[in-house]
Amino acid sequence: MTTIEIKTQSLEPRRHTFGNIARRYGADKSASRYDESMLDLQADVNFHYRPIWAPEYEIFDKARTKIEMADWYTLRDPRQLYYATYNIQRSQMVQGAEQQLAFVEKRGLVDTVDAGWAETVKSYLLPLRHFEWGANLNSLQITNYGWGAAVTVPTCFEAGDRLGMAQHISKIGLLFDGNSGDSLDAAKDAWMNAPEWQAMRKLVEDSLVVEDWFELFVAQNLAMDGIVYGLVHDHFDAAGIAKPGGMVVTMVTEFPKTWFAEQTRWVDAVIKGVVAESAGNAGLVSGWFADWSKKAAEAMRPVADKVLGADGAAAVAAVSAALSERAKKLGIG
Amino acid sequence: MTRNVSITLQNTEDARPIIEAIEADNPAAVVVQYPAMVKIDVPDRIVVKRDSVTERLGRDFDLQEIHLSLISLNGYIDEDDDEFVLSWR
Amino acid sequence: MAKKLGLKQKYQMMTRGLGWDTTYQSMDKVYPFDKFEGIKVHDWDAWEDPFRLTMDSYWKLQAEKERKLYAVIDSFAQNNGHLGISDPRYLNAVKLFIQGVSPLEYMAHRHFAHVARNIRGIGPAVAAQMQSLDELRHAQTQIHTISHYNKFFDGIHEWRHMHDRVWYLSVPKSFFDDAVTAGPFEFLTAISFSFEYLLTNLLFVPFMSGAAYNGDLATVTFGFSAQSDESRHMTLGLEVIKFLLEQDEANVPIIQRWLDKWFWRGYRLLTLVAMMMDYLLPKKIMSWQEAWEMYYEEAGGALFQDLARYGIKEPMSAAVARKEKNRLSSEAWAIFYQYTHAAAFHTWDIDEEHKAWLAEKYPETFDKLYRPRLDFWEKEAAAGRRFYNNALPQLCTVCQIPMGFTEPDDPTTICFRESEYKGEHYHFCSDGCKGIFDNEPEKYVQSWLPVHQIFQGNCGGASVEDVLKWYRMNLGADNLDFSGSPEDKFWSEWHRTASRAEAAE
Numbered sequence: 001m002t003t004i005e006i007k008t009q010s011l012e013p014r015r016h017t018f019g020n021i022a023r024r025y026g027a028d029k030s031a032s033r034y035d036e037s038m039l040d041l042q043a044d045v046n047f048h049y050r051p052i053w054a055p056e057y058e059i060f061d062k063a064r065t066k067i068e069m070a071d072w073y074t075l076r077d078p079r080q081l082y083y084a085t086y087n088i089q090r091s092q093m094v095q096g097a098e099q100q101l102a103f104v105e106k107r108g109l110v111d112t113v114d115a116g117w118a119e120t121v122k123s124y125l126l127p128l129r130h131f132e133w134g135a136n137l138n139s140l141q142i143t144n145y146g147w148g149a150a151v152t153v154p155t156c157f158e159a160g161d162r163l164g165m166a167q168h169i170s171k172i173g174l175l176f177d178g179n180s181g182d183s184l185d186a187a188k189d190a191w192m193n194a195p196e197w198q199a200m201r202k203l204v205e206d207s208l209v210v211e212d213w214f215e216l217f218v219a220q221n222l223a224m225d226g227i228v229y230g231l232v233h234d235h236f237d238a239a240g241i242a243k244p245g246g247m248v249v250t251m252v253t254e255f256p257k258t259w260f261a262e263q264t265r266w267v268d269a270v271i272k273g274v275v276a277e278s279a280g281n282a283g284l285v286s287g288w289f290a291d292w293s294k295k296a297a298e299a300m301r302p303v304a305d306k307v308l309g310a311d312g313a314a315a316v317a318a319v320s321a322a323l324s325e326r327a328k329k330l331g332i333g
Numbered sequence: 334m335t336r337n338v339s340i341t342l343q344n345t346e347d348a349r350p351i352i353e354a355i356e357a358d359n360p361a362a363v364v365v366q367y368p369a370m371v372k373i374d375v376p377d378r379i380v381v382k383r384d385s386v387t388e389r390l391g392r393d394f395d396l397q398e399i400h401l402s403l404i405s406l407n408g409y410i411d412e413d414d415d416e417f418v419l420s421w422r
Numbered sequence: 423m424a425k426k427l428g429l430k431q432k433y434q435m436m437t438r439g440l441g442w443d444t445t446y447q448s449m450d451k452v453y454p455f456d457k458f459e460g461i462k463v464h465d466w467d468a469w470e471d472p473f474r475l476t477m478d479s480y481w482k483l484q485a486e487k488e489r490k491l492y493a494v495i496d497s498f499a500q501n502n503g504h505l506g507i508s509d510p511r512y513l514n515a516v517k518l519f520i521q522g523v524s525p526l527e528y529m530a531h532r533h534f535a536h537v538a539r540n541i542r543g544i545g546p547a548v549a550a551q552m553q554s555l556d557e558l559r560h561a562q563t564q565i566h567t568i569s570h571y572n573k574f575f576d577g578i579h580e581w582r583h584m585h586d587r588v589w590y591l592s593v594p595k596s597f598f599d600d601a602v603t604a605g606p607f608e609f610l611t612a613i614s615f616s617f618e619y620l621l622t623n624l625l626f627v628p629f630m631s632g633a634a635y636n637g638d639l640a641t642v643t644f645g646f647s648a649q650s651d652e653s654r655h656m657t658l659g660l661e662v663i664k665f666l667l668e669q670d671e672a673n674v675p676i677i678q679r680w681l682d683k684w685f686w687r688g689y690r691l692l693t694l695v696a697m698m699m700d701y702l703l704p705k706k707i708m709s710w711q712e713a714w715e716m717y718y719e720e721a722g723g724a725l726f727q728d729l730a731r732y733g734i735k736e737p738m739s740a741a742v743a744r745k746e747k748n749r750l751s752s753e754a755w756a757i758f759y760q761y762t763h764a765a766a767f768h769t770w771d772i773d774e775e776h777k778a779w780l781a782e783k784y785p786e787t788f789d790k791l792y793r794p795r796l797d798f799w800e801k802e803a804a805a806g807r808r809f810y811n812n813a814l815p816q817l818c819t820v821c822q823i824p825m826g827f828t829e830p831d832d833p834t835t836i837c838f839r840e841s842e843y844k845g846e847h848y849h850f851c852s853d854g855c856k857g858i859f860d861n862e863p864e865k866y867v868q869s870w871l872p873v874h875q876i877f878q879g880n881c882g883g884a885s886v887e888d889v890l891k892w893y894r895m896n897l898g899a900d901n902l903d904f905s906g907s908p909e910d911k912f913w914s915e916w917h918r919t920a921s922r923a924e925a926a927e
Contacts (some may be wrong), residue, residue, distance in 0.1 A: 011502060011919055013573035014912070019580045019894060036569055037562040041528055046586045046875075048599040049868045053455045059602055060532075083559040084488035091485035094478045105424070133440040140551060143535035149528075153558065156535060160555055163548065164477035167436040174435060178424040181435045188439055202446040209447050336724035341627065343646050368707060369634035369642055370627070397429075397475070400483050404649045405623050407721040409664075410472040410657050414429045421728050 024073075037082035039073055041149035064145045065214040067274055067281050072148030075273045078265050079154075086157045094164070097255035101171060104248055110175055113245030118176065121249050124236055124307050126173045126187030127197055131228060132166035134204035138220045145213040154266055158221075161263070165256050172252050196302035200228075203299045207292075214274065215288045221267040223292035225260070226326065227300055230319035233257040236307050268330055275331040286332045293323055335376040338408030338419040344371050348402035350394075354385035370404055379408070381417040433474035438467075441544045453542045459605040462670035466543030469665055472657050473549075480552060484559070491563060491647045498640040499570045505920055508636040509704035510575075510913040511904055514767040515629070516568060516641060517577040518694060518702070521766060522594040523625070524564040525585040531557035533602040533609060540606050546665075549658045553614075556651040560644075567644045574916075575909055577766040580894040584766055587881070588893050589872035590694075590758070592822045596869060597691045601684075603865070607666065608680050614659030616684035620725075622652060623717040625695050632699065632707040660725075667732040674733050683861070685737030686854035690821035693754045700751035700780065701772070709783035711747045719744070739854040745830045748784045752792040757826040759799065760811035764886060766895055768904035771800040791833055808903055812886065814873050819848045819866055820855035827851045843867060 016022070017031035020040045025031070047059045057064065069075070081089070104110060110118070139159035146152040170184060177183035191197050203224065210216045233253060240246035275282045297320045305312035340355070342348040344366065352371055356362050358381070363374045373379065386394040396417050408419035427435065444452050456463075475483075497503075507513065534554035538547045572578040585591045601612040630645030666673045696710040708716075718740075726736045755769070762769040772780075777796065780788045802809050815824035829837045830853075839850040843863040850856040859866045875881050882892025895901055899908045 011916060015573055015579060017569070018572060018578075018582070020582055031569075033566055036565055040582050041561065042532070043525065043529070043586050043595075046595075046870045048592075048596045048870045049603045049865050051603045052865065053458065053603075053605055059599060083484075083555070083562045084492055087481050087484040087488055090481040094481050098478065129440060130442060136551075137539055140535045140539035140554070143554065144532065144539055152532065152535075156531065156554055156558055159535065159538075159551055160477060160480070163551065164481070166440050167476050167478065170436040170440075174424075174427070179427050179435075180425075184435060184439065188442070192442060205444045205446040205452070208444070208452045336727060337720070338724075339721065343650075367631045369646065370631055397479055397483065400650055400653070401486060402650065403653045404646055405627055406653050406656065407724065409660065412429070412472055412474065421724065 032080070033084075034077075034080035034082055038149040038153050042147070042152070060147060062147050064147070065212045066284055067212075067214040069147075069274065069277055069281075073150045075148070075150045075270045077150070077154045078269045079262065081154060081157060086160075090161070090164070093255060093258065094168075097168060097252075100251050100254060101175060104252060105175055109245065109248045113248050114240075114243040117240050117243045117246060117249075120307055121240065122173070122176055122183050122187065123190060123194075124232065124303055125249075125253070126169060126183055127191040127194075128228070128232065129166040129169040129173075129184070129187065130191045131200065131204060131224075132162045132169065134208065135220055135225070136162035136166065138207055138216055141208075142213050142217055151217075151270060155217075158263070161259060165259065168255055175252065196306050199299035199302060203295055214284075218271065218285055218288040219292040221263075222271060222327065223289055223323075224296045225263075225267075226323040227293065227296040227316075227319055229256075229260045230322060231300055231304055231315060233260065235304070235315040235319065239308055239311070268326070271332070272330045282331055282333065289327055289332050293320065293327075336421055337374040337376055338379050338421065339372060339374045339406060340379055340381075340403070340419060341370055341372045341405040342402045343404060344369050345402060347398075350386050350389035351381060351399060351402060353389050355379065355381055358382050358385055378418065378420040383415050429474050433471060433476060436476050437471075437548055438544060441542075441547075449542065453540060455540045455606055456542060459607050460676055461607045461666060461673050463543070463666070464669055466545070468668070469543050469545035470661060471545045471549065472661060473654055475552065475654070480555075484555075487647050487650065488559075488563075491643055492566075494643040495563075495567055495570070495640060498567075502920075503640055504571055504574050505916055506637045506639070510909050511702070511768070511770060512636045512638065512704050513571060513575050513909070514577070514769075514904075515633075515698045515702040516571055516638070517575070517581075517767040518698060519629075519641075520564060520568045520578055520581045521584055521588070521591055522694060524561050524568075525582065526594055526598045527557050527561040527564065529598045529602060530613065531555075531561060533613075536602070537606045537609060546610075546658070546662065549654070549661075553651075553655050553658060556648075556655070559651065560648045563644045563648065567640045570640065574912070576896060576899040576907070577768075579896075580766075583894050587872075588766065589817075590761075590765060590823075592870065592872050593694065594691060596822050597687055600687065600865075607662075607676075610659070610662045611677060611680040612684040612687070614655060615663045616659075616681060617688045618652065618655045619659040620685065620718065620722050621688045621692060622656070623721070624692055624713055626652065627717070628699055628707055628713045629695065632703045632705070635705045635707050636703060663729070667729070667734065671733075678734060679861070681734070682738040683858050686739045686852075686858065687821070689739070689743050690823060690851075690855070693750055693823060696751040697754035697758065700783070701755045701769075706779060710751045711783065714743070714747045738857075739852075742830045742852065742854060746827070748787045749791065749828065749833050752780075752784070752788065753826050753828065754823075756792075756795065757815075757824050760809060761815070761824070762903065763810045763901050764890060766893070766900040768902065768907055768909070770904040771803055772796050787833065803903070803905075814876065816849055817871050817873050818851035818855050819869055819871065820850060820858050821852075822869065822871060823851060825849070825851055 016028050017036065021031045021035055022028040024039060042060060044060065051057060051059065136159050139155050139162055142155040143152045143159060146155060173183040173187060174181065191201055207216060207219050210219060233256065237250055237253065240249055271285060275285050297316050301312065301316050304316050308315050342352055355373055356364060359375045359379055361375050365372045381399060383394055383396050396412060396414065399417055406419055409422050411418045443449055531554050534550045534557060538551035538554060541547055568578060585595060601609050604612065626645055626649050630642050630649065633645060634642040663677065666677060699710045699713065758765060759769045777793060799809050817824055825836060825838060827837050829835045837852055839853060839856040841848050841856055841859055848859060850859060876889055882888045890897055890901065904910055
């Protein structure tokens with residue numbers, strides 16, 4: 001085939017985008033890949049059969065949440081991720097993370113970490129691989145029951161992210177235990193049995209049976225993550241940074257921390273959009289947020305006490321206050 | 334009774350050393366070319382050896398890279414660091 | 423120095439053990455759907471993960487695939503790649519693809535998230551969620567690739583709207599709706615095993631190779647790139663079946679029933695593919711019959727020999743499919759030729775070279791059964807009486823294809839089957855579809871049958887034109903015969919412009 005460079009009338013496109021996109025734009029003009037990849041992508045009418053496992057619902061059903069939106073496709077992802085950009089960005093992030101892990105391993109830097117602090121880090125960080133697995137299941141559930149590809153595309157990406165985070169934390173454990181896996185076994189035991197983790201595990205298990213998918217979105221992505229990431233990556237990390245080798249921990253947890261900052265932009269945009277839609281939505285989200293953020297703060301208190309001792313209570317209070325401040329900016333009363 | 338296992342790869346530069354390695358390591362391989370793809374049938378078992386691909390490629394080959402060229406397969410898979418095997422177990 | 427971990431160990435440590443048996447909530451409440459189908463699983467840890475893919479590797483591999491794919495998509499658009507296809511008629515296969523297949527990729531994405539969330543084995547849950555991501559990839563890359571064709575060709579611009587409404591698209595839509603409304607294990611048997619493992623090769627491999635042969639570099643690139651994920655999906659399907667069969671003998675009859683059902687459901691859906699291969703591709707790669715023999719009879723045959731040790735038999739209706747293989751595509755083409763005024767793709771009269779190819783590929787059937795009909799239609803069209811059938815067809819309640827298939831042992835008689843349920847009569851194209859209905863009538867009486875819906879006034883009005891407008895069809899452009907269509911005219915014009923441009927250089 002010859003390359004044809006000439007611009008003439010008859011090689012002009014006959015239309016510029018798909019009909020549904022043009023209707024949304026109000027004109028037939030070129031569309032972004034993000035818009036073409038997700039707008040109206042989910043079937044919304046004429047489903048043939050009801051699920052035999054949930055005959056009270058259609059295959060996709062707006063009644064699966066109490067939230068009401070005139071148009072669910074207004075809940076855009078500010079990162080404008082579609083599959084290609086998602087994977088390319090994540091592969092770059094994970095390559096950076098791998099280089100950091102490799103650097104630490106090659107130079108034996110974990111051995112420079114203060115022994116007592118290393119034990120503490122293992123006790124608060126490694127059980128979080130199970131927290132991430134819970135978050136993975138919740139992201140899948142939202143992808144499963146959510147309405148509209150604007151929301152369920154990024155929630156599926158989040159599912160991949162949370163599995164990736166669980167596995168990244170596992171790698172940190174393997175770094176600490178010389179690839180024996182002993183630290184991961186100990187962390188699972190702590191998650192299942194250690195007194196300081198039981199409230200958190202209960203909260204995660206409670207989230208797994210939440211039926212309203214948008215309540216689950218608020219519970220996981222705003223409330224639980226807000227408390228857990230805030231405590232772990234700011235307060236716990238800060239407590240170790242002055243200790244010998246404390247920086248090593250900061251370095252290997254850079255990936256989850258950077259990821260969370262990016263994730264927050266999207267979570268905030270979705271929640272802000274839902275809250276701004278109506279007073280009814282704002283009331284529902286506020287109620288869910290108040291409930292889950294309080295429970296999350298309470299659940300992390302014993303972990304904070306163990307890591308920070310007398311400063312635990314203040315750290316939990318500070319994280320809760322910062323989270324409430326963030327929620328207020330989203331219109332949550 | 335022997336049954337064929339089968340692997341289909343894209344007909345690309347990336348896949349070339351893999352196809353060559355399969356032909357070398359599986360003497361009974363029957364290779365058929367189609368537009369843009371190559372189908373390889375072997376009785377009972379096909380092995381793709383990392384070392385054989387590495388040798389032809391001139392750099393370390395990670396067997397998971399095979400996913401970049403794979404189109405289809407028939408048979409049970411077993412994959413580890415050194416070999417990607419398709420067979421009827 | 424730490425010991426080095428092999429792939430298996432690394433996967434094991436990073437993945438297994440992430441989940442736990444819940445105690446504050448009961449496992450049955452956390453996983454409410456993985457028991458009601460009667461499937462018994464005693465030991466999820468016996469699950470083998472053949473690919474052992476962790477998320478870090480997944481991101482890297484998929485990013486690499488996407489970089490390559492989008493480079494092709496960009497260059498295709500920049501260089502007016504649509505002018506390089508063998509023949510504009512070829513594009514009708516692409517139209518059918520985005521109208522019929524891409525929405526199913528999206529459905530698969532959503533439902534594999536459901537399965538990943540709802541089965542309690544972590545190995546298959548991880549494989550299923552990667553598949554959920556992959557299927558989203560397929561939907562999005564197909565949209566992005568075909569977006570360029572949409573700028574120049576008809577029938578593509580309302581694919582999403584049409585999929586949920588147009589009569590022939592209820593064939594793929596109802597197929598997938600059927601699968602997702604089943605329990606998680608039936609879904610895996612339906613999609614991962616019956617469709618992905620047994621049948622998907624018939625869609626992607628010959629069709630994509632055909633795309634390459636017809637100069638469609640964009641489609642072949644997304645097709646083969648998608649297919650590279652498909653190998654993982656096929657493996658999930660094969661492992662699921664083997665795992666469930668090994669877990670408990672009581673699973674065997676349940677799986678057998680699902681196999682019988684989903685083989686036939688998938689096969690009927692592939693009728694559209696048979697027509698694409700034998701009639702829509704201007705340059706042909708292999709006939710439907712050849713593809714069926716290679717990918718189903720040979721590859722599937724080897725598999726069913728293997729599964730025989732569990733007591734699994736080849737699907738009940740495979741014998742009928744074997745009898746139909748030399749007529750399926752011609753019967754389908756006859757349906758679409760007659761109803762192309764109501765379809766968002768073109769059909770046309772078959773030229774002599776194409777007829778000769780069909781005669782060579784189908785020596786027992788083509789000259790005797792189908793050539794005379796094609797010749798007659800051609801004559802009618804030449805006399806200005808292009809044949810369109812204005813009567814609304816009767817649809818099979820299960821597969822939803824108009825009744826145009828023939829008796830397994832008599833290719834000259836249309837096959838009709840019927841069942842009665844709660845005083846109502848239901849019609850079927852085959853014993854396979856009737857059997858599916860009879861096993862689960864309460865499900866199939868819910869079918870959104872397009873012709874019924876038209877008669878009930880739910881599709882924009884009473885006239886054909888009203889209905890086509892409700893489909894958002896551009897009348898006179900999306901539908902009718904290729905000959906004389908806007909596309910036909912534009913194609914010649916584009917090529918005149920292109921050759922003038924070359925001459926000027």
